[in-house]
Amino acid sequence: MKLEAKAIRYLTRDDWRTLVATEMGMKNHEFVPTNMICTIANLKFGGGKKAIRNIHKFKLLYHENKKYDGYKLTYLGYDYLALKAFVSRDTVSFVGTQIGVGKESDIYLVANDNNEEMVLKLHRLGRVSFKTIKNNRDYLKHRKNASWLYLSRLAALKEFAYMKALYENGFPVPTPIDVNRHCIVMSRVKGYPLLQVVELRHPSKVYADLMNLIVKLANYGLIHGDFNEFNILINDEEQVTLIDFPQMVSTSHANAEYYFDRDVNCIRTFFEKRYGFIGEKYPKFSDYKQAQFDLDKVIGASGFTKDLQKDMDLLIKDQDGDEELNNNNNSDSDDNSDDDDDDDEDNEEENQDEQSSTTEENNSNPFQQDEEESEEEEEEEESEEESESESESEEEEDIEVKQVRKTIKGLPTQKNRKFKFSDLAEEESPVLLRKEFLEEMKVLDGEVPIATTDAPVEGEEETEEMKLAREEERKQYEKRMIQSKVKRALDRQTKGKSNGRNAMKSRAKKEIKKQIASGF
Numbered sequence: 001m002k003l004e005a006k007a008i009r010y011l012t013r014d015d016w017r018t019l020v021a022t023e024m025g026m027k028n029h030e031f032v033p034t035n036m037i038c039t040i041a042n043l044k045f046g047g048g049k050k051a052i053r054n055i056h057k058f059k060l061l062y063h064e065n066k067k068y069d070g071y072k073l074t075y076l077g078y079d080y081l082a083l084k085a086f087v088s089r090d091t092v093s094f095v096g097t098q099i100g101v102g103k104e105s106d107i108y109l110v111a112n113d114n115n116e117e118m119v120l121k122l123h124r125l126g127r128v129s130f131k132t133i134k135n136n137r138d139y140l141k142h143r144k145n146a147s148w149l150y151l152s153r154l155a156a157l158k159e160f161a162y163m164k165a166l167y168e169n170g171f172p173v174p175t176p177i178d179v180n181r182h183c184i185v186m187s188r189v190k191g192y193p194l195l196q197v198v199e200l201r202h203p204s205k206v207y208a209d210l211m212n213l214i215v216k217l218a219n220y221g222l223i224h225g226d227f228n229e230f231n232i233l234i235n236d237e238e239q240v241t242l243i244d245f246p247q248m249v250s251t252s253h254a255n256a257e258y259y260f261d262r263d264v265n266c267i268r269t270f271f272e273k274r275y276g277f278i279g280e281k282y283p284k285f286s287d288y289k290q291a292q293f294d295l296d297k298v299i300g301a302s303g304f305t306k307d308l309q310k311d312m313d314l315l316i317k318d319q320d321g322d323e324e325l326n327n328n329n330n331s332d333s334d335d336n337s338d339d340d341d342d343d344d345e346d347n348e349e350e351n352q353d354e355q356s357s358t359t360e361e362n363n364s365n366p367f368q369q370d371e372e373e374s375e376e377e378e379e380e381e382e383s384e385e386e387s388e389s390e391s392e393s394e395e396e397e398d399i400e401v402k403q404v405r406k407t408i409k410g411l412p413t414q415k416n417r418k419f420k421f422s423d424l425a426e427e428e429s430p431v432l433l434r435k436e437f438l439e440e441m442k443v444l445d446g447e448v449p450i451a452t453t454d455a456p457v458e459g460e461e462e463t464e465e466m467k468l469a470r471e472e473e474r475k476q477y478e479k480r481m482i483q484s485k486v487k488r489a490l491d492r493q494t495k496g497k498s499n500g501r502n503a504m505k506s507r508a509k510k511e512i513k514k515q516i517a518s519g520f
């Protein structure tokens with residue numbers, strides 16, 4: 001879903017009040033009736049309806065009149081509320097292009113007044129499979145009315161809390177900057193998702209870094225749970241950054257070992273398939289289950305409590321039963337993967353002795369293999385294989401590499417990797433959302449907004465057309481300001497006149513009273 005940020009500047013104070021009122025009303029209603037929106041927004045019915053019409057036109061509200069007449073926020077409406085909060089806190093001043101689309105999120109480039117580029121992640125839970133919350137969830141009570149909204153907010157809160165805790169403890173994650181509603185702002189990582197990287201200069205080093213990262217997380221009492229090529233960014237120096245951690249679990253979780261092994265195997269399998277690198281040294285959960293630090297508490301303290309996690313688990317479980325259905329259908333393939341796991345276990349046993357001795361030898365980076373050595377071993381293994389299967393696997397690899405190259409070509413991330421706000425072409429200039437601008441809207445209080453044309457971006461030349469448009473707007477604005485000044489002056493005068501009349505009346509009354517008292 002596109003974040004069309006321009007319209008944010010056309011919203012009046014009443015529009016914002018109406019938007020917030022709808023958000024509040026959604027805590028108890030799936031669709032909020034018009035008069036309730038007006039009451040919460042503290043607007044007269046006429047003014048409220050006008051504002052609703054306006055924000056509905058901008059697609060910030062969805063109108064329903066089948067069951068009963070009412071409105072609910074769209075994702076764009078929710079985006080606007082979060083964006084406005086970021087703008088008023090000086091976190092964001094420009095909204096740029098979209099650089100990524102996750103399963104359940106949209107990623108945009110944004111910048112602040114100092115032109116520092118950052119990433120805005122808008123969580124969109126429910127976009128894929130989430131439909132309605134079953135009514136038998138007593139625990140969630142009214143929150144089920146705003147399920148997607150609430151769930152997306154929880155997802156953002158969770159991601160921010162984890163990112164903050166990890167960042168403060170020296171993990172390679174983006175710098176967390178701000179969070180509001182379902183959005184987080186973080187630093188921009190200049191790298192590619194590992195998925196897109198066809199070749200590595202030092203696969204052994206990257207592999208070792210990733211295994212060390214899994215171990216470091218476990219030492220802090222955490223297991224990623226989804227540690228794979230989609231959630232790891234790698235830069236030109238082959239340094240890795242972890243960008244997404246929606247399923248993080250504690251090492252004290254009942255299935256901790258399963259999740260830990262799955263993370264390790266995910267990387268091993270990917271490295272073997274993509275880079276032909278066999279990770280012989282790899283960590284075992286039993287060696288690390290005794291965490292040295294406890295990040296769980298830190299995460300609770302930074303806003304994501306156990307109760308919120310409980311809400312989140314319940315909401316996710318309730319995803320219309322879709323996933324359960326899928327899981328049942330996929331049970332056959334799961335069985336197959338179980339077989340694979342068994343094989344892995346055998347391999348693990350075989351490798352165990354070897355590993356313990358090599359770990360002692362190489363304390364600084366226990367999972368790094370000597371690249372030449374592993375190449376030799378690979379060669380030996382390869383020579384044992386039949387020549388037919390050799391050529392088959394080479395062909396397969398070739399097809400895979402070609403496929404990846406083809407995919408990379410069309411990826412927006414690739415295109416935008418070197419993107420800079422200052423390099424933007426005129427037609428796609430970033431949307432300016434300065435705080436002063438929004439505050440100016442407040443002063444106008446209900447009037448038509450002033451500038452509808454973008455101010456030229458620094459360093460960009462203003463065209464004749466732009467100049468004329470801006471001049472016209474300035475004139476209109478001045479005209480409106482004069483009109484409102486005149487209106488205010490007239491109001492004051494009329495008020496003054498009536499005050500004068502009242503004063504005269506009371507003076508006359510006093511005189512009459514005086515005369516009566518003097519015995520007239």
Ligand SMILES: Nc1ncnc2c1ncn2[C@@H]1O[C@H](COP(=O)(O)OP(=O)(O)OP(=O)(O)O)[C@@H](O)[C@H]1O
Nearest residue numbers: 100102103104105107119174187188189193244413
């Ligand atoms: N901080 C960042 N810096 C640079 N690019 C980023 C950043 N965060 C996300 N991206 C880009 O956006 C893409 C999607 O991000 P992310 O994995 O966080 O979304 P998601 O919805 O959680 O994805 P999914 O659930 O599909 O794994 C990433 O692959 C990456 O290309």
